[in-house]
Amino acid sequence: MTALAAQLPRHLVDKAVLAALEEDIGLAGDLTSQATLAPDAWAKASLSAREPGVIAGLDLAAAAFRHVGAGVTFTPLLADGDRVEAGSVVAEVEGPARLVMSGERVALNFINHLSGIASLTRTYADAIAGTGARICDTRKTTPGLRAFEKFAVRCGGGSNHRFALDDAILIKDNHIAVAGSVTAAYKAAEAFAGHLVAIEIEVTTLAELDEALAAGARIVLLDNMDNDTLRKAVERTAGRARLEASGGVKLDRVRSIAETGVDYISTSQITMGAKPLDLGLDVTIGHSK
Template sequence: MNPLAIRQFLQQALLEDVGIHDVTTELIFDPSATMQGIFLAKADGRIAGLEVVEETFKLMAPSLEFECMVQDGADVTPGTVLASVQGSARAILSAERVALNMVQRMSGIATETRNVCRLIAGSNTQIVDTRKTVPGLRLFDKYAVTVGGGRNHRFGLYDAVLIKDNHIAAAGSLTLAVERVKRGLGHLVKIEVETDTLEQVEEALAAQVDVIMLDNMTPAQVTEAVKLVGGRAVTEASGGITPANVASYGSTGVDAISLGWLTHSVKALDISLDVR
Protein backbone atom coordinates (compact mmCIF):
# COMPACT_ATOMS: atom_id res chain seq x y z
CA MET A 1 0.00 0.00 0.00
CA ASN A 2 1.10 3.56 -0.68
CA PRO A 3 2.49 4.89 2.63
CA LEU A 4 1.58 8.48 1.72
CA ALA A 5 -2.05 7.50 1.12
CA ILE A 6 -2.12 5.51 4.38
CA ARG A 7 -0.74 8.46 6.35
CA GLN A 8 -3.11 10.97 4.79
CA PHE A 9 -6.18 8.86 5.57
CA LEU A 10 -5.11 8.10 9.13
CA GLN A 11 -4.43 11.74 9.86
CA GLN A 12 -8.03 12.51 8.97
CA ALA A 13 -9.32 9.52 10.93
CA LEU A 14 -7.44 10.58 14.05
CA LEU A 15 -8.59 14.16 13.65
CA GLU A 16 -12.19 12.93 13.40
CA ASP A 17 -11.93 10.82 16.56
CA VAL A 18 -9.55 12.74 18.80
CA GLY A 19 -10.46 16.26 17.73
CA ILE A 20 -8.60 18.88 19.75
CA HIS A 21 -7.83 16.41 22.55
CA ASP A 22 -8.88 13.20 24.29
CA VAL A 23 -10.52 14.74 27.34
CA THR A 24 -10.97 11.47 29.27
CA THR A 25 -7.43 10.19 28.85
CA GLU A 26 -5.82 13.56 29.57
CA LEU A 27 -7.74 13.91 32.83
CA ILE A 28 -6.71 10.45 34.04
CA PHE A 29 -3.06 10.25 32.90
CA ASP A 30 -0.31 12.83 33.11
CA PRO A 31 2.03 13.26 30.12
CA SER A 32 4.75 11.04 31.64
CA ALA A 33 2.52 7.98 32.21
CA THR A 34 3.39 4.89 30.17
CA MET A 35 1.71 1.58 29.43
CA GLN A 36 1.85 -1.50 27.22
CA GLY A 37 -1.01 -2.70 25.06
CA ILE A 38 -1.36 -6.17 23.54
CA PHE A 39 -3.46 -6.87 20.46
CA LEU A 40 -5.27 -10.20 20.82
CA ALA A 41 -7.30 -12.19 18.32
CA LYS A 42 -10.62 -13.23 19.84
CA ALA A 43 -11.84 -15.25 16.85
CA ASP A 44 -10.46 -17.47 14.10
CA GLY A 45 -9.41 -15.47 11.09
CA ARG A 46 -6.77 -14.06 8.77
CA ILE A 47 -4.96 -10.92 9.83
CA ALA A 48 -4.59 -7.83 7.65
CA GLY A 49 -3.73 -4.25 8.53
CA LEU A 50 -0.92 -4.41 11.07
CA GLU A 51 1.10 -1.89 9.06
CA VAL A 52 -1.88 0.45 9.32
CA VAL A 53 -2.06 -0.09 13.09
CA GLU A 54 1.61 0.78 13.49
CA GLU A 55 1.27 3.93 11.39
CA THR A 56 -1.75 5.00 13.47
CA PHE A 57 0.29 4.89 16.68
CA LYS A 58 3.34 6.50 15.10
CA LEU A 59 1.23 9.42 13.92
CA MET A 60 -0.09 9.91 17.43
CA ALA A 61 3.40 9.67 18.97
CA PRO A 62 6.54 8.73 16.97
CA SER A 63 8.21 7.53 20.18
CA LEU A 64 5.77 4.62 20.64
CA GLU A 65 7.36 1.18 20.27
CA PHE A 66 5.34 -1.21 18.11
CA GLU A 67 6.17 -4.89 17.55
CA CYS A 68 4.34 -7.47 15.42
CA MET A 69 4.16 -11.06 16.64
CA VAL A 70 2.50 -12.22 13.40
CA GLN A 71 2.47 -10.83 9.87
CA ASP A 72 -0.38 -9.90 7.56
CA GLY A 73 -1.70 -13.09 5.98
CA ALA A 74 -1.33 -15.14 9.16
CA ASP A 75 -4.24 -17.39 10.11
CA VAL A 76 -4.88 -17.08 13.83
CA THR A 77 -7.03 -18.59 16.57
CA PRO A 78 -8.58 -16.99 19.66
CA GLY A 79 -5.90 -15.89 22.11
CA THR A 80 -3.18 -15.34 19.52
CA VAL A 81 -1.05 -12.30 20.35
CA LEU A 82 -0.85 -10.19 17.21
CA ALA A 83 1.25 -7.20 18.24
CA SER A 84 2.26 -5.00 21.14
CA VAL A 85 2.59 -1.24 21.59
CA GLN A 86 4.46 0.45 24.41
CA GLY A 87 4.98 4.05 25.49
CA SER A 88 2.84 7.07 26.29
CA ALA A 89 -0.47 6.04 27.85
CA ARG A 90 -2.15 9.12 26.43
CA ALA A 91 -1.02 8.37 22.88
CA ILE A 92 -1.93 4.67 23.01
CA LEU A 93 -5.40 5.19 24.44
CA SER A 94 -6.17 8.07 22.10
CA ALA A 95 -5.18 6.09 18.98
CA GLU A 96 -6.74 2.80 20.16
CA ARG A 97 -10.14 3.10 18.49
CA VAL A 98 -8.87 4.12 15.05
CA ALA A 99 -6.25 1.36 15.11
CA LEU A 100 -8.79 -1.28 16.14
CA ASN A 101 -11.40 -0.12 13.65
CA MET A 102 -8.94 -0.51 10.79
CA VAL A 103 -7.39 -3.86 11.72
CA GLN A 104 -10.79 -5.38 12.61
CA ARG A 105 -12.35 -4.35 9.29
CA MET A 106 -9.35 -5.32 7.18
CA SER A 107 -8.96 -8.67 8.93
CA GLY A 108 -12.69 -9.31 8.50
CA ILE A 109 -12.37 -8.77 4.75
CA ALA A 110 -9.24 -10.92 4.53
CA THR A 111 -10.93 -13.69 6.51
CA GLU A 112 -14.06 -13.80 4.38
CA THR A 113 -12.03 -13.62 1.18
CA ARG A 114 -9.95 -16.56 2.39
CA ASN A 115 -13.11 -18.50 3.18
CA VAL A 116 -14.63 -17.81 -0.23
CA CYS A 117 -11.42 -18.82 -2.01
CA ARG A 118 -11.48 -22.10 -0.11
CA LEU A 119 -15.01 -22.76 -1.34
CA ILE A 120 -13.79 -22.84 -4.96
CA ALA A 121 -10.46 -24.53 -4.27
CA GLY A 122 -9.51 -26.88 -7.08
CA SER A 123 -10.94 -24.67 -9.82
CA ASN A 124 -9.03 -22.21 -12.00
CA THR A 125 -11.44 -19.41 -11.15
CA GLN A 126 -10.16 -16.27 -9.43
CA ILE A 127 -12.06 -14.40 -6.72
CA VAL A 128 -12.00 -10.63 -7.30
CA ASP A 129 -13.44 -7.60 -5.53
CA THR A 130 -15.51 -4.65 -6.79
CA ARG A 131 -15.84 -0.88 -6.26
CA LYS A 132 -18.49 -1.46 -3.59
CA THR A 133 -16.34 -0.11 -0.79
CA VAL A 134 -16.85 2.54 1.87
CA PRO A 135 -15.70 5.92 0.47
CA GLY A 136 -12.17 6.58 1.68
CA LEU A 137 -11.46 2.94 2.55
CA ARG A 138 -10.99 1.43 -0.91
CA LEU A 139 -7.21 1.18 -0.71
CA PHE A 140 -7.46 -0.68 2.60
CA ASP A 141 -10.41 -2.87 1.57
CA LYS A 142 -8.76 -3.97 -1.65
CA TYR A 143 -5.45 -4.67 0.06
CA ALA A 144 -7.29 -6.87 2.55
CA VAL A 145 -8.84 -8.84 -0.31
CA THR A 146 -5.37 -9.67 -1.67
CA VAL A 147 -4.24 -10.77 1.81
CA GLY A 148 -7.21 -13.13 1.83
CA GLY A 149 -6.12 -14.69 -1.47
CA GLY A 150 -8.34 -12.74 -3.85
CA ARG A 151 -7.41 -10.31 -6.59
CA ASN A 152 -8.32 -6.72 -7.30
CA HIS A 153 -10.75 -5.59 -9.97
CA ARG A 154 -10.31 -2.00 -11.14
CA PHE A 155 -9.58 0.52 -8.39
CA GLY A 156 -11.74 3.25 -9.87
CA LEU A 157 -13.32 4.65 -13.00
CA TYR A 158 -9.89 5.86 -14.13
CA ASP A 159 -7.89 2.67 -14.58
CA ALA A 160 -10.02 0.40 -16.78
CA VAL A 161 -12.98 0.49 -19.16
CA LEU A 162 -16.13 -1.27 -17.98
CA ILE A 163 -19.17 -0.63 -20.15
CA LYS A 164 -22.18 -1.30 -17.92
CA ASP A 165 -25.89 -1.64 -18.64
CA ASN A 166 -26.62 2.05 -18.21
CA HIS A 167 -23.82 2.98 -20.61
CA ILE A 168 -25.31 0.59 -23.16
CA ALA A 169 -28.84 1.87 -22.68
CA ALA A 170 -27.79 5.51 -23.00
CA ALA A 171 -25.54 4.86 -26.00
CA GLY A 172 -28.20 2.88 -27.85
CA SER A 173 -26.46 -0.47 -28.10
CA LEU A 174 -23.53 -2.47 -26.80
CA THR A 175 -21.83 -2.33 -30.19
CA LEU A 176 -22.13 1.45 -30.45
CA ALA A 177 -20.79 1.93 -26.92
CA VAL A 178 -17.74 -0.25 -27.70
CA GLU A 179 -17.12 1.58 -30.97
CA ARG A 180 -17.12 4.94 -29.19
CA VAL A 181 -14.69 3.69 -26.57
CA LYS A 182 -12.31 2.25 -29.15
CA ARG A 183 -12.19 5.54 -31.05
CA GLY A 184 -10.76 7.36 -28.05
CA LEU A 185 -8.95 4.60 -26.18
CA GLY A 186 -5.22 4.01 -25.95
CA HIS A 187 -3.89 0.61 -26.95
CA LEU A 188 -2.86 -0.36 -23.41
CA VAL A 189 -6.32 -0.29 -21.83
CA LYS A 190 -8.58 -3.34 -21.97
CA ILE A 191 -12.33 -3.17 -22.53
CA GLU A 192 -14.85 -5.06 -20.38
CA VAL A 193 -18.55 -5.19 -21.19
CA GLU A 194 -21.42 -6.17 -18.90
CA THR A 195 -23.89 -8.64 -20.41
CA ASP A 196 -26.97 -10.34 -19.03
CA THR A 197 -28.10 -12.47 -21.97
CA LEU A 198 -26.43 -14.87 -24.38
CA GLU A 199 -27.39 -12.53 -27.21
CA GLN A 200 -25.38 -9.77 -25.58
CA VAL A 201 -22.47 -12.18 -25.10
CA GLU A 202 -22.51 -12.84 -28.85
CA GLU A 203 -22.65 -9.11 -29.54
CA ALA A 204 -19.70 -8.51 -27.20
CA LEU A 205 -17.69 -11.21 -28.98
CA ALA A 206 -18.45 -9.64 -32.33
CA ALA A 207 -17.23 -6.30 -30.96
CA GLN A 208 -13.96 -8.02 -29.93
CA VAL A 209 -13.87 -6.89 -26.31
CA ASP A 210 -11.29 -8.22 -23.88
CA VAL A 211 -13.48 -9.18 -20.92
CA ILE A 212 -17.14 -10.19 -20.77
CA MET A 213 -19.01 -9.82 -17.50
CA LEU A 214 -21.84 -12.31 -17.09
CA ASP A 215 -24.13 -10.34 -14.83
CA ASN A 216 -26.90 -11.84 -12.70
CA MET A 217 -26.84 -15.11 -14.62
CA THR A 218 -27.54 -18.48 -13.02
CA PRO A 219 -24.69 -21.01 -12.83
CA ALA A 220 -26.28 -22.91 -15.71
CA GLN A 221 -26.40 -19.76 -17.83
CA VAL A 222 -22.79 -18.91 -16.93
CA THR A 223 -21.71 -22.40 -17.99
CA GLU A 224 -23.43 -21.94 -21.34
CA ALA A 225 -21.93 -18.48 -21.80
CA VAL A 226 -18.41 -19.70 -21.01
CA LYS A 227 -18.79 -22.40 -23.67
CA LEU A 228 -20.05 -19.80 -26.13
CA VAL A 229 -17.05 -17.54 -25.47
CA GLY A 230 -14.69 -20.45 -25.91
CA GLY A 231 -11.61 -18.63 -24.65
CA ARG A 232 -12.00 -15.67 -27.02
CA ALA A 233 -12.34 -13.31 -24.04
CA VAL A 234 -11.87 -13.41 -20.30
CA THR A 235 -15.14 -14.22 -18.55
CA GLU A 236 -16.34 -12.83 -15.21
CA ALA A 237 -19.43 -13.87 -13.26
CA SER A 238 -20.99 -11.17 -11.11
CA GLY A 239 -24.19 -10.15 -9.39
CA GLY A 240 -25.79 -11.67 -6.31
CA ILE A 241 -22.91 -14.05 -5.61
CA THR A 242 -22.25 -14.85 -1.94
CA PRO A 243 -20.55 -17.65 0.03
CA ALA A 244 -23.86 -19.52 -0.11
CA ASN A 245 -23.73 -19.96 -3.88
CA VAL A 246 -20.14 -19.21 -4.94
CA ALA A 247 -19.18 -22.89 -5.23
CA SER A 248 -21.80 -23.45 -7.91
CA TYR A 249 -20.28 -20.61 -9.95
CA GLY A 250 -16.78 -21.94 -9.37
CA SER A 251 -17.71 -25.11 -11.23
CA THR A 252 -18.81 -23.26 -14.39
CA GLY A 253 -15.34 -22.73 -15.84
CA VAL A 254 -15.62 -18.93 -15.60
CA ASP A 255 -12.28 -17.13 -15.27
CA ALA A 256 -13.25 -14.80 -12.42
CA ILE A 257 -16.02 -14.28 -9.90
CA SER A 258 -16.49 -10.76 -8.54
CA LEU A 259 -18.19 -10.32 -5.19
CA GLY A 260 -19.22 -6.94 -3.87
CA TRP A 261 -20.21 -8.90 -0.76
CA LEU A 262 -16.56 -9.13 0.29
CA THR A 263 -16.42 -5.43 1.11
CA HIS A 264 -19.97 -4.08 1.36
CA SER A 265 -21.15 -6.77 3.82
CA VAL A 266 -17.98 -7.25 5.82
CA LYS A 267 -18.09 -8.48 9.41
CA ALA A 268 -15.23 -7.14 11.49
CA LEU A 269 -12.92 -9.73 13.02
CA ASP A 270 -13.00 -9.63 16.81
CA ILE A 271 -9.66 -8.20 17.97
CA SER A 272 -8.99 -6.45 21.27
CA LEU A 273 -6.30 -4.20 22.73
CA ASP A 274 -5.60 -5.28 26.31
CA VAL A 275 -3.47 -3.31 28.75
CA ARG A 276 -0.73 -5.29 30.43
Protein backbone atom coordinates (compact mmCIF):
# COMPACT_ATOMS: atom_id res chain seq x y z
CA MET A 1 0.00 0.00 0.00
CA THR A 2 1.31 3.44 -0.89
CA ALA A 3 1.83 5.71 2.11
CA LEU A 4 -0.26 8.85 2.32
CA ALA A 5 1.48 12.17 1.79
CA ALA A 6 3.18 13.73 4.79
CA GLN A 7 1.92 17.05 6.14
CA LEU A 8 3.67 19.65 8.27
CA PRO A 9 1.89 21.05 11.34
CA ARG A 10 0.86 24.65 10.59
CA HIS A 11 2.03 26.01 13.94
CA LEU A 12 5.56 24.67 13.42
CA VAL A 13 5.70 26.20 9.94
CA ASP A 14 4.54 29.60 11.15
CA LYS A 15 6.91 29.63 14.13
CA ALA A 16 9.96 28.78 12.03
CA VAL A 17 9.12 31.20 9.25
CA LEU A 18 8.40 34.12 11.57
CA ALA A 19 11.75 33.57 13.31
CA ALA A 20 13.53 33.45 9.95
CA LEU A 21 11.83 36.64 8.73
CA GLU A 22 12.75 38.42 11.94
CA GLU A 23 16.35 37.34 11.48
CA ASP A 24 16.50 38.38 7.82
CA ILE A 25 14.46 41.60 7.71
CA GLY A 26 15.82 43.01 10.96
CA LEU A 27 14.71 46.15 12.75
CA ALA A 28 14.73 48.64 9.88
CA GLY A 29 13.22 46.46 7.19
CA ASP A 30 14.50 45.65 3.70
CA LEU A 31 16.65 48.71 3.01
CA THR A 32 17.44 47.76 -0.59
CA SER A 33 13.82 47.35 -1.61
CA GLN A 34 12.81 50.55 0.21
CA ALA A 35 15.60 52.44 -1.51
CA THR A 36 15.00 51.20 -5.05
CA LEU A 37 11.33 50.26 -5.39
CA ALA A 38 8.37 52.63 -5.28
CA PRO A 39 5.75 51.83 -2.63
CA ASP A 40 3.21 50.99 -5.35
CA ALA A 41 5.57 48.82 -7.43
CA TRP A 42 4.11 45.44 -8.36
CA ALA A 43 5.91 42.23 -9.22
CA LYS A 44 5.08 38.81 -10.54
CA ALA A 45 7.77 36.14 -10.25
CA SER A 46 8.30 32.47 -10.99
CA LEU A 47 9.92 30.01 -8.60
CA SER A 48 11.79 27.64 -10.90
CA ALA A 49 14.10 24.66 -10.60
CA ARG A 50 17.53 25.14 -12.12
CA GLU A 51 18.45 21.46 -11.82
CA PRO A 52 16.57 18.15 -11.56
CA GLY A 53 15.37 17.02 -8.16
CA VAL A 54 12.44 16.52 -5.81
CA ILE A 55 10.47 19.36 -4.25
CA ALA A 56 9.90 19.74 -0.50
CA GLY A 57 9.03 22.74 1.63
CA LEU A 58 6.27 24.48 -0.31
CA ASP A 59 4.32 25.24 2.87
CA LEU A 60 7.32 27.05 4.31
CA ALA A 61 7.87 29.06 1.15
CA ALA A 62 4.19 29.99 1.07
CA ALA A 63 4.32 31.05 4.73
CA ALA A 64 7.31 33.30 4.07
CA PHE A 65 5.29 35.33 1.58
CA ARG A 66 2.12 35.14 3.68
CA HIS A 67 3.81 36.58 6.75
CA VAL A 68 5.95 39.21 5.04
CA GLY A 69 2.90 41.41 4.53
CA ALA A 70 -0.59 41.67 3.09
CA GLY A 71 -1.20 41.33 -0.61
CA VAL A 72 1.32 38.70 -1.71
CA THR A 73 -0.04 35.53 -3.28
CA PHE A 74 1.92 32.27 -3.59
CA THR A 75 0.49 29.78 -6.04
CA PRO A 76 2.14 26.34 -6.11
CA LEU A 77 2.03 24.57 -9.46
CA LEU A 78 3.46 21.33 -8.09
CA ALA A 79 3.25 19.40 -4.81
CA ASP A 80 5.84 18.35 -2.26
CA GLY A 81 7.34 15.07 -3.41
CA ASP A 82 7.04 15.89 -7.12
CA ARG A 83 10.09 15.41 -9.31
CA VAL A 84 11.25 18.40 -11.35
CA GLU A 85 13.56 18.94 -14.28
CA ALA A 86 15.74 22.00 -14.89
CA GLY A 87 13.44 24.79 -15.96
CA SER A 88 10.31 23.45 -14.26
CA VAL A 89 8.16 26.20 -12.75
CA VAL A 90 7.33 25.20 -9.19
CA ALA A 91 5.23 28.16 -8.07
CA GLU A 92 4.24 31.71 -8.96
CA VAL A 93 4.44 34.70 -6.63
CA GLU A 94 2.66 38.01 -7.14
CA GLY A 95 2.18 41.12 -5.06
CA PRO A 96 3.71 44.39 -3.87
CA ALA A 97 7.30 44.29 -5.14
CA ARG A 98 8.85 45.36 -1.84
CA LEU A 99 7.18 42.49 -0.03
CA VAL A 100 8.01 39.93 -2.70
CA MET A 101 11.68 40.86 -2.48
CA SER A 102 11.64 40.86 1.33
CA GLY A 103 10.23 37.33 1.52
CA GLU A 104 12.35 35.85 -1.27
CA ARG A 105 15.41 34.73 0.67
CA VAL A 106 13.56 33.09 3.55
CA ALA A 107 11.32 31.22 1.13
CA LEU A 108 14.28 30.05 -0.94
CA ASN A 109 16.40 29.09 2.06
CA PHE A 110 13.72 26.70 3.28
CA ILE A 111 12.66 25.18 -0.02
CA ASN A 112 16.19 24.86 -1.43
CA HIS A 113 17.44 23.12 1.71
CA LEU A 114 14.50 20.75 2.07
CA SER A 115 14.33 19.97 -1.64
CA GLY A 116 18.00 19.02 -1.46
CA ILE A 117 17.23 16.49 1.27
CA ALA A 118 14.23 15.14 -0.62
CA SER A 119 16.29 14.82 -3.79
CA LEU A 120 19.13 12.90 -2.13
CA THR A 121 16.67 10.69 -0.27
CA ARG A 122 14.99 9.84 -3.56
CA THR A 123 18.38 8.87 -5.00
CA TYR A 124 18.94 6.47 -2.08
CA ALA A 125 15.39 5.11 -2.26
CA ASP A 126 15.69 4.50 -6.00
CA ALA A 127 19.01 2.73 -5.46
CA ILE A 128 17.37 0.06 -3.26
CA ALA A 129 14.11 -0.24 -5.18
CA GLY A 130 12.81 -3.80 -5.40
CA THR A 131 14.83 -5.15 -2.46
CA GLY A 132 12.15 -4.81 0.21
CA ALA A 133 14.39 -2.61 2.37
CA ARG A 134 13.46 0.93 3.35
CA ILE A 135 15.79 3.91 3.67
CA CYS A 136 15.47 5.79 6.99
CA ASP A 137 16.81 8.99 8.48
CA THR A 138 18.40 9.50 11.92
CA ARG A 139 18.40 12.18 14.62
CA LYS A 140 21.42 13.78 12.97
CA THR A 141 19.58 16.86 11.79
CA THR A 142 20.08 20.63 11.84
CA PRO A 143 19.08 21.92 15.30
CA GLY A 144 15.64 23.48 15.12
CA LEU A 145 14.84 22.02 11.70
CA ARG A 146 14.31 18.35 12.54
CA ALA A 147 10.57 18.24 11.81
CA PHE A 148 11.13 19.87 8.42
CA GLU A 149 14.13 17.76 7.45
CA LYS A 150 12.33 14.55 8.38
CA PHE A 151 9.34 15.76 6.37
CA ALA A 152 11.67 16.22 3.39
CA VAL A 153 12.91 12.65 3.81
CA ARG A 154 9.34 11.40 3.44
CA CYS A 155 8.84 13.62 0.39
CA GLY A 156 11.84 11.87 -1.13
CA GLY A 157 10.46 8.39 -0.54
CA GLY A 158 12.28 7.64 2.71
CA SER A 159 10.97 6.69 6.15
CA ASN A 160 11.40 8.40 9.48
CA HIS A 161 13.25 6.86 12.40
CA ARG A 162 12.35 8.23 15.83
CA PHE A 163 11.94 12.01 16.00
CA ALA A 164 13.33 12.47 19.51
CA LEU A 165 14.41 10.67 22.64
CA ASP A 166 10.86 10.46 23.92
CA ASP A 167 9.03 8.59 21.16
CA ALA A 168 10.84 5.23 21.22
CA ILE A 169 13.55 3.36 23.13
CA LEU A 170 16.81 2.80 21.26
CA ILE A 171 19.36 0.99 23.43
CA LYS A 172 22.84 1.84 22.16
CA ASP A 173 26.30 0.58 23.02
CA ASN A 174 26.83 3.08 25.83
CA HIS A 175 23.54 2.11 27.48
CA ILE A 176 24.60 -1.54 27.28
CA ALA A 177 28.02 -0.74 28.74
CA VAL A 178 26.47 0.94 31.78
CA ALA A 179 23.63 -1.60 32.17
CA GLY A 180 26.14 -4.44 32.11
CA SER A 181 24.95 -6.57 29.19
CA VAL A 182 22.62 -6.73 26.20
CA THR A 183 20.21 -8.87 28.20
CA ALA A 184 20.20 -6.59 31.23
CA ALA A 185 19.61 -3.49 29.13
CA TYR A 186 16.84 -5.06 27.08
CA LYS A 187 15.00 -6.57 30.03
CA ALA A 188 15.15 -3.27 31.91
CA ALA A 189 13.72 -1.43 28.90
CA GLU A 190 11.00 -4.03 28.48
CA ALA A 191 9.95 -3.64 32.11
CA PHE A 192 9.89 0.16 31.81
CA ALA A 193 8.18 0.70 28.44
CA GLY A 194 4.49 1.18 27.94
CA HIS A 195 2.75 -1.22 25.59
CA LEU A 196 2.85 1.30 22.70
CA VAL A 197 6.54 2.17 23.04
CA ALA A 198 8.83 0.44 20.55
CA ILE A 199 12.15 -0.95 21.80
CA GLU A 200 15.16 -1.32 19.51
CA ILE A 201 18.59 -2.52 20.60
CA GLU A 202 21.91 -1.95 18.89
CA VAL A 203 24.40 -4.79 18.47
CA THR A 204 27.86 -4.84 16.93
CA THR A 205 28.54 -8.58 16.74
CA LEU A 206 26.67 -11.76 15.90
CA ALA A 207 27.13 -12.93 19.48
CA GLU A 208 25.35 -9.78 20.70
CA LEU A 209 22.62 -10.41 18.13
CA ASP A 210 22.10 -13.91 19.51
CA GLU A 211 21.86 -12.49 23.02
CA ALA A 212 19.39 -9.80 21.94
CA LEU A 213 17.16 -12.35 20.21
CA ALA A 214 17.28 -14.64 23.23
CA ALA A 215 16.22 -11.69 25.39
CA GLY A 216 13.17 -11.21 23.19
CA ALA A 217 14.23 -8.30 20.99
CA ARG A 218 11.89 -7.63 18.08
CA ILE A 219 13.84 -4.77 16.46
CA VAL A 220 17.63 -4.92 16.25
CA LEU A 221 20.05 -2.34 14.88
CA LEU A 222 23.11 -3.92 13.27
CA ASP A 223 25.82 -1.34 13.71
CA ASN A 224 28.78 -1.02 11.33
CA MET A 225 28.66 -4.59 10.06
CA ASP A 226 30.10 -5.59 6.69
CA ASN A 227 27.81 -7.16 4.12
CA ASP A 228 28.87 -10.73 4.87
CA THR A 229 28.10 -10.26 8.56
CA LEU A 230 24.76 -8.62 7.70
CA ARG A 231 23.81 -11.66 5.61
CA LYS A 232 24.68 -13.96 8.49
CA ALA A 233 22.64 -11.80 10.85
CA VAL A 234 19.62 -12.10 8.56
CA GLU A 235 20.05 -15.89 8.42
CA ARG A 236 20.40 -16.23 12.20
CA THR A 237 17.41 -14.02 12.88
CA ALA A 238 15.19 -16.02 10.48
CA GLY A 239 12.36 -13.51 10.71
CA ARG A 240 12.21 -13.36 14.50
CA ALA A 241 12.98 -9.64 14.52
CA ARG A 242 13.11 -6.66 12.19
CA LEU A 243 16.70 -5.77 11.31
CA GLU A 244 18.11 -2.31 10.67
CA ALA A 245 21.57 -1.77 9.17
CA SER A 246 23.33 1.44 10.12
CA GLY A 247 26.78 2.97 10.16
CA GLY A 248 28.91 4.00 7.20
CA VAL A 249 26.03 3.83 4.74
CA LYS A 250 26.99 5.62 1.53
CA LEU A 251 25.23 5.67 -1.81
CA ASP A 252 27.79 3.42 -3.49
CA ARG A 253 27.11 0.67 -0.90
CA VAL A 254 23.44 1.04 -0.09
CA ARG A 255 22.19 -1.38 -2.75
CA SER A 256 24.49 -4.16 -1.61
CA ILE A 257 23.38 -3.60 2.01
CA ALA A 258 19.74 -3.86 0.98
CA GLU A 259 20.43 -7.10 -0.88
CA THR A 260 21.60 -8.77 2.36
CA GLY A 261 17.94 -8.97 3.39
CA VAL A 262 17.76 -6.34 6.14
CA ASP A 263 14.45 -4.54 6.60
CA TYR A 264 15.71 -1.00 7.15
CA ILE A 265 18.81 1.00 6.31
CA SER A 266 19.36 4.19 8.31
CA THR A 267 21.82 6.88 7.30
CA SER A 268 22.59 10.44 8.33
CA GLN A 269 23.82 11.15 4.80
CA ILE A 270 20.34 12.01 3.53
CA THR A 271 19.96 14.86 6.02
CA MET A 272 23.51 15.92 6.85
CA GLY A 273 25.08 15.23 3.45
CA ALA A 274 22.50 16.77 1.13
CA LYS A 275 23.35 19.90 -0.83
CA PRO A 276 20.54 22.39 -1.44
CA LEU A 277 18.59 21.99 -4.65
CA ASP A 278 19.09 25.03 -6.88
CA LEU A 279 15.77 26.86 -7.21
CA GLY A 280 15.49 30.55 -7.96
CA LEU A 281 12.90 33.31 -7.97
CA ASP A 282 12.87 35.41 -11.14
CA VAL A 283 10.65 38.42 -11.75
CA THR A 284 8.64 38.01 -14.95
CA ILE A 285 6.53 41.16 -14.69
CA GLY A 286 7.32 44.35 -12.79
CA HIS A 287 5.55 47.73 -12.88
CA SER A 288 4.02 50.49 -10.78
CA LYS A 289 0.31 50.20 -10.20
